[in-house]
Amino acid sequence: MSDQENKKFNIYDLNNLWIEYDKQNDSLYIYFAPENVEAEESFLIGDDVIVAVKDDSLISITIMNFSKRIGVELC
Known part of the structure; x- marks a missing residue:
């Protein structure tokens, strides 16, 4: 595993x-941050999940194809 895969935020x-x-x-x-905080880096982890970080802190998680992943149609 690379250092990036083992990194903790x-x-x-x-x-x-x-x-x-x-x-x-x-x-x-x-x-996990106010709207005005911008990510320094973003990483695709797993299928359709993106994490955004700044200064070794996690500022957001994006889960794409969310309703398909949970098996529910959202209104």
Whole structure:
């Protein structure tokens, strides 16, 4: 395994947790930072899951094809 695969990240700020679902793109966004915080890097992990980081802290997780993954059609 590469160093990137073994890297651990802290959550940026759990007090700023907010979740948003985008029906048009069938994506679930989980944010741990205010909207004005921009990622330095993004990594595709697994199938259709993207994590965004800044200063070794996790700022967001994006789950694409969310309704298909959970087997439920969302309104």
